[in-house]
Amino acid sequence: MLKGVQLEELKMEHYNDSRTSYNFQRASFFKYIEKSDCREILMTNNLLQVLTGIVYHNGIENMPITLYFQEEMNFTEFVNIPTIRLFPSIFKNIRTFIFNKKIVGIWASTLLEEAKLAYEQLYREDKIDNSIKAIFRINTILPTLNRKPSTAFEIISDERLDKIEDFINDKLVMYLLWECDRNNGCFGVPLSGWKLEEIERSLDFLKLKKFFNRVFVIGCGEIWRSTHLIVKDPKTEDINRLSIVLD
Known part of the structure; x- marks a missing residue:
């Protein structure tokens, strides 16, 4: 299920430090x-x-x-x-x-x-x-961003993480978790070419809800196509619980 959200909700804050210019x-x-x-x-x-x-x-x-x-x-x-x-x-x-x-x-x-x-x-x-193959499509051209304003949708689903094998070998999930950890719990990547109805039917987007409390897609165009994927608030407690190995 997708719910429309304001773009302001997706403001990304990087980790705090004293470095103001590079x-x-x-x-x-x-x-x-x-x-x-x-x-x-x-x-x-x-x-x-x-x-x-x-x-x-x-x-x-x-x-x-x-x-x-x-x-x-x-x-x-x-x-x-x-x-x-x-x-x-x-x-x-x-x-x-x-x-x-x-x-x-x-x-x-x-x-x-x-x-x-x-x-x-x-x-x-x-x-x-x-x-990677499931989320990113081959050489899809991004829609022209200046034709229509961008709109954002949140994926609404109550997915549970209950097995460490669900993520330990998932290269994309591990990358997103790693970047979230370094960027105050929020990170985004380009995501081109998906229609809203395709995202709603895709189990791969639902799977992301196992690891992140909030998952968003941004897109634009007269016929809406995705341009970005943003994940926020990793389910750190669940991930850490499953990562503990007991003798």
Whole structure:
């Protein structure tokens, strides 16, 4: 069931800190990092599989992704993070956010052609996580945003989380939970091409209610099509309860 909501309810607040402005810098040192096999990266690195899927499926050539760190890092700390070293094997353009001479985030855009081809091959071989394939459609073009104002709907359902296997291997859910934890319990991703009636019939959107108390879709157009998915207020107590392993 979907219920219309005011866009003001979806205002997103990032974690509080004293950093009010950043320097946005080209990370030229990435060109010296030895590249790895795209296929192997996408099969073994959950975060990069999700980020690649988000960019690929929304069909926007230069759509950027951004990750902010809760701890500031110097260059050595940053460049020794294994996942960070894999970014230049997937993305063409990479920048860093600098505050007080420390790295506080990474920005990347434009999939390399070899990364795009590797993702497509893995998709055909059914080796991309089912949660990504279910929520993100292939190369759907976003509707023109200036024709009609955006409208938002909340998914209303009382779904219960009762098994750890419902989420421990779900790459998209784990990514959304991780980002919510770093962004005051609220996070959004692009979501292109869904009609309202399709969302209402989809069990995959209902599944998100197992993990988040509030799930929203935003869209626009004379014939409404989705543009974004926002999740808020993770069911932290349920998740932590199921995550405790007793001897």
